[in-house]
Amino acid sequence: MTAQREWFEKDYYKILGVADTATPKEITKAYRKLARESHPDANPGNSAAEDRFKEISAAYDVLNDEAKHKEYDEVRKMGPMGGFGGSGGQPGGYNFNAGDAGLGDLLGQMFTGGRQRRGGAASGVGPRRGGDLEASLTLTFEDAAKGLTTTLHLTADTQCSTCNGSGAKPGTMPHACGNCGGRGVVDDNQGFFSFSTPCPVCQGSGTIIDTPCPTCRGTGVERRPREVNVRLPAGVADGQRIRLKGRGAPGRNGGPPGDLFVVCKVAPHRLFGRDGKNLTLKVPVTFAEAVLGATIQVPSLDGLPVSLRLKPGTQPGSRHRIKGKGIISSSDAGDLIVTVDVVVPTTLSDDERAAVEQLAAADTPSPRQHLSD
Ligand SMILES: [Zn+2]
Ligand SMILES: [Zn+2]
Numbered sequence: 001m002t003a004q005r006e007w008f009e010k011d012y013y014k015i016l017g018v019a020d021t022a023t024p025k026e027i028t029k030a031y032r033k034l035a036r037e038s039h040p041d042a043n044p045g046n047s048a049a050e051d052r053f054k055e056i057s058a059a060y061d062v063l064n065d066e067a068k069h070k071e072y073d074e075v076r077k078m079g080p081m082g083g084f085g086g087s088g089g090q091p092g093g094y095n096f097n098a099g100d101a102g103l104g105d106l107l108g109q110m111f112t113g114g115r116q117r118r119g120g121a122a123s124g125v126g127p128r129r130g131g132d133l134e135a136s137l138t139l140t141f142e143d144a145a146k147g148l149t150t151t152l153h154l155t156a157d158t159q160c161s162t163c164n165g166s167g168a169k170p171g172t173m174p175h176a177c178g179n180c181g182g183r184g185v186v187d188d189n190q191g192f193f194s195f196s197t198p199c200p201v202c203q204g205s206g207t208i209i210d211t212p213c214p215t216c217r218g219t220g221v222e223r224r225p226r227e228v229n230v231r232l233p234a235g236v237a238d239g240q241r242i243r244l245k246g247r248g249a250p251g252r253n254g255g256p257p258g259d260l261f262v263v264c265k266v267a268p269h270r271l272f273g274r275d276g277k278n279l280t281l282k283v284p285v286t287f288a289e290a291v292l293g294a295t296i297q298v299p300s301l302d303g304l305p306v307s308l309r310l311k312p313g314t315q316p317g318s319r320h321r322i323k324g325k326g327i328i329s330s331s332d333a334g335d336l337i338v339t340v341d342v343v344v345p346t347t348l349s350d351d352e353r354a355a356v357e358q359l360a361a362a363d364t365p366s367p368r369q370h371l372s373d
Contacts, residue, residue, distance in 0.1 A: 007072055012059035020073075024064065031060040035200060047217065054218070061201045061208060065178045127255035128205065130221075131157065133248040134261045135228075139236065141269035145279070145301055145327045147234035152262065154228060157221040159250040163213035167220040167252075172211040177202035205252070220252050230262060235277055235327040235334075238266040272301060277334030278326040283308070284343045290314045298338055300325045308338055316342040 013020045016030045034056045036042070043049035062068045135154045159165040168174045176182030180199035184206035188195045198204035212218030228247055236242065241261050248258030266274075273280035283298050293312035297305040306322055318340050326334025348356065 007062070010055075010059070012063050012072065015055055015059040016063065020076075027060070027063050031056060031064070032200070035060075050217070054212075057201050058208070061178055064201070068178055128252040129255045130249035130251040130258040132258040132261060133157075134241075134263060136263045136265060137230075137232075138265045138267065139232070140267050141272065141274075142301065144232075144236045144238075144264065144266040145234060145274075147232055147236075147329075149229065149231045152228045152230055153225060155223055155225050157249040158224050158226050160213060160216035160220050160222045161224070162215035162222075163220065165220040165250060165252065166209075167213055167216065167218040168209045169211040169213050174207035174209045177206055177208050180206060182206045221249060228260060230260075232262070232264070234329040236264045236266065237274065238264065240264045271299060274327075275337065277329070277332065278337050279334065280337045280339065282339045282341050284341045285310065285314065287342060287344070290316070290340065290342045298322070298336075300336060306336070310340065314340055316340060 013022070016022075016027060016034065018026055018030045022030070035053065038049045038053040038056060040046075040050050040053060062072050133154065133156050135152050135156075137150070137152060139148065160167070163170055166174060177184070177199055179201035180186050184199055184202065184204045185196040186199050188197050199206070202208055209218045213220070216222045228244075230242075230244055230247075232242060241263050244260040244262060246257050247260035250257050271281060279301060281298060283296065285294070285296065288294075289296065289310060291312065293310055293314065295307055295309045298308050300306050300322075302325075306325055308320055308322060310320070320338045320340065322336040322338060324333045325336035328334070345352070
């Protein structure tokens, strides 16, 4: 009986700021203006605006429905009523105790129309997709390269556990929206054409919640810590957004859930760098190894050293590819790109000094000849 009781207590004309002689057109105009101002989309997180929006919607739900409007005016005429200023008489209005059978009968007769609509509530619910969520995840270089299955802990909107997402207080039922007859859409006739637009009263849900769930205030969602298991593919890059379809906020009225976006932060590695699917590594070699050529051992990401053969005359800064030792995904494998760094010693043993001096004394053509011509 909540909706009906509200009729006695609330002045819907005052709520919409119109005279009680207002035409349907004036009522709709006033409603649209107020609904725009207090719409939850325009006031995210503002519960006062949300309450105001619900109040406006409830007022419009009644005044915009010809039958309900008429019944409401009858109820008002029945005054005195506590809620209506200026109607005079005793404060407090009617007594709504359950034992008041006389009034119950009266209301029963007056509101049969409203009751019959309740039956259609479930069939007219408009599904709405849940929102997308974003979470950040810091990965080690190795985990990013090899792929990872992990558990994300997020505090996010999830289906309300009190009302299982219906938005209605447990034990109560949402009723079909009177404005759209529970369809969630209204027809907008323009000449020959008829367009369906989301119902402004129920915002396309097709239902009106009389008694909102106390946990979620009728939204059907609540913020709760939540664990999500995620499997990240091999080769995730720093800053990459991974989309996990259907792992976001739950949908409403049977709508699909949103997506979860995981923003990956990849920690740098002590040795390796990344170039797409390839790994990069800088390897110091001695002057002798560069000049004479050598087979050296270089580390790989899987922990096992791999051999790299340098030919005689290897240049500083030259790049050498080791196939298949990069990032290995299910479809392909990157390479390990080794950049050679020739180390010039700053201190020499006597033997080394003697050897280098012997090299210097050899009849080596100047590498700077082209600069002096
Ligand atoms: Zn709830
Ligand atoms: Zn509706």
